[in-house]
Amino acid sequence: MKENKKEIIEDLGDGLILRRSNILDVETLRDFNGRMHVNSGGEFSESIAAWIKDLASGNHPTFKPKDFTIVEDTRTGKIVSSLNLIHQKWSFEGIEFGVGRIEAVATEADYRRRGLVRKQMDLAHQWSEDRGDKIQAITGIPWYYRQFGYEMTVNLGGGRRGFLPDIPILKKDQDEPYVVRQPTKKEIPLIKDLSEYTAKRHTLSCKRDVEMWSYEIFGRNKNSAVRFNTRVIEDSDGKFVGYILHNFKLSGMSLNIFEYEIIDGLSWLDVTPSVLRYLEKTGKDYAKKESTKKLKKEMKSFNLQLGEDHPVYFILQNKAPQINTPYAWYLRLPDIVGFLNHISPVLEERLAKSYVVGHSGELKLNFFKSGVILHFDKGKIKAEAWDKPDFEDAHVNFPDLSFLKILFGHRDYEELNTAYADLYCDSNHMHARPLLEALFIRKPSNFMAIE
Ligand SMILES: CC(C)(COP(=O)(O)OP(=O)(O)OC[C@H]1O[C@@H](n2cnc3c(N)ncnc32)[C@H](O)[C@@H]1OP(=O)(O)O)[C@@H](O)C(=O)NCCC(=O)NCCS
Known part of the structure; x- marks a missing residue:
């Protein structure tokens, strides 16, 4: 596909199309985002516009002019909704993985609440997963991105x-x-x-x-x-x-x-x-x-x-x-099992330094609609999907996406147990809490990601 050709992804009906951006969109994306993400005085944001122009022009090392999603109204030729996906590498205590960071999310006022961002989020998730990213990340307005499978689970600022x-x-x-x-x-x-x-x-x-x-x-x-x-x-x-x-x-x-x-x-x-x-x-x-x-x-x-x-x-x-106090990053981790296996060298090292060194057995983590079984073999760790989890059979229960908070070191077990009554280690399984606390350590992060 030529860089300046419109790559239409879907006809959304009612005159709207969903498409990829291209190099000819630089000025319209700049103008759209400057108007949508206004400055503290409520005026056009020159600084956001400058950032978007940098991204859309193709000079950024990890971002291409085609990395915005655009909803265009073909009746006017105008951009009415857009977001982008900024590629980067993050590390979990030295183990690297790809991350797709979604930013510059906005819809023109007359076009809101029609699911245009939801459509583009689905597309951006697909692009990111196709590139092999293990995580998608957003810094965004309160609550909103939870609707798309995100949890606020890493410190931001503060x-x-x-x-x-x-x-x-x-x-x-x-x-x-x-x-x-x-x-x-x-x-x-x-x-x-x-x-x-x-x-x-x-x-x-x-x-x-x-x-x-x-x-x-x-x-x-x-x-x-x-x-x-x-x-x-x-x-x-x-x-x-x-x-x-x-x-x-x-x-x-x-x-x-x-x-x-x-x-x-x-x-x-x-x-x-x-x-x-x-x-x-x-x-x-x-x-x-x-x-x-x-x-x-x-x-x-x-x-x-x-x-x-x-x-x-x-x-x-x-x-x-x-x-x-810090705000938080929204993270989405579509494949928890794959991620746990990816970072298993870190988990094994933590286990080796703990009071449960060399453990063999299993730890069943229940997320209610899904789950993970961690298999321990003399200190080696392997994660496997638990397709039909059951809280009566579980060793630890984590409602919603609360497991991500302990996985990414944002909160410890004690804090989470206090916040959620249905998050607990089953006391009939003596190994559950010592193992959980050996593997997942509260270690808050603070970093500037690529934007
Ligand atoms: C927030 C914003 C991006 C939403 O765009 P949109 O195109 O209306 O979003 P969608 O219709 O795709 O929203 C998806 C869902 O969220 C709901 N929703 C929309 N705006 C919402 C809001 N501000 N708060 C909570 N839910 C909202 C929608 O009803 C929809 O729910 P459904 O799928 O259950 O029907 C848009 O209002 C906007 O551009 N605001 C100004 C700029 C901004 O704040 N951007 C976000 C920066 S992080």
Whole structure:
């Protein structure tokens, strides 16, 4: 199929067609999404429009101009509904798999509640599964995506906010021990490696190769809603010791920070004061640049959007006093058995380090309409579908999609058991809870996926 030919997938009747996007849709997709995903003032979002243009033009390393679904009204030739699928690789404690991230979901007001998004979700799921992705993921409005088989099951955002008076002042006779500056192309592999190394703190992480990092730093439109500034941290000898990602403008009176990592063997206590002073200076420079005659902008705080837990919180303690609880990613896992077998090396390692090392036997997980039997053979683990589960025969019961919360380290058994009365280990099966808690560990994730 030629890149600029309309690939019609289905005639939806009433003059509407469902089709793939192509390179000729760049401007109409840009305009449609800018109007649909308005800014905080309710106006056309130039930053969303810039992001969509980047994606649709084909410059993005993991996205092609044909990766939007479009519903077009053939009577007017206009796009009336659309979404897209952004390909990426994620990792579960080092084990990689493909993910299809669905974003930019919208329907023109006059065409809503006719099932147009449902149709496109089905199509995007098919595209993603055809590519071999194990998971589909969305950051989206509350509840809505549960209708399409998703559960909110990985932290999204959240963190701590601190205020300028708490930033340590550099003594008059002291040189800044660490300098924060723009990266060069040469430093991209160092940033990539450090990002991969520190991802070990989390259950899930997103992989960025050198090309993707290069695109993030040098390739995106400067107004894009998903661009951030990457800065490297170096010591007094000019040696790379870490990096930080922050917004390129103020959000209200705050500068948002999305990642902050330093190399192993270095104290966070040593580096953090220099980084905070850099953030203060940068935020104040942005405030000056963003001020107009009518509106004087000010920077008053730094917002560490580093998730539920991060080494810098341990350093700052009550100097970053405001706690912002995370929202959540929606994940869809169509083949739980296949996924459990894919990550079995991680589960086997957890078992080997637990009090139930070398276990043999089985653990029957009941999801009510389906289930999984985990077979243990001297510490080896294999998952198998349990087609006709029965709660009287089950070892652990998980209503709806609650199992995903424990699988992805979002919540532990105790928390889930408190939240759902019908989620429990059957006390007649003594092995159930020790095995469950050996395999599934609460280890919250925080990562920036590819967008
Ligand atoms: C939210 C939005 C994308 C829904 O589009 P739509 O084409 O009306 O969606 P659909 O009709 O395919 O919805 C599928 C189901 O969700 C229901 N639904 C639609 N909007 C809903 C909403 N806001 N909340 C809850 N359910 C909703 C529909 O009735 C339908 O239910 P059914 O399949 O049981 O009949 C659309 O209202 C929109 O563009 N909003 C503004 C932009 C936005 O918020 N986008 C989402 C960003 S994550």
